[in-house]
Amino acid sequence: MILDKDSLPTHADVFCLANFATVLVGTQRFKEAVQCLRLEGLLFHELPLR
Known part of the structure; x- marks a missing residue:
């Protein structure tokens, strides 16, 4: 699983x-x-970002 850093919420910790x-x-x-x-x-587990 690779997360798109531009789509991650900035207002939530989880x-x-x-x-x-x-x-x-x-x-x-x-x-x-x-x-x-x-x-x-x-x-x-640490997830990679792209």
Whole structure:
């Protein structure tokens, strides 16, 4: 999966993709908040941008 950086929302730290109902895309800030709160059950993978 490669994300088009021009189509990413700038006002949200986490969002879902229309064609992938079970995939959440989040910013680095979202990831850091999840880790700080020690929430469980989420996996993070860096996605390439074009």
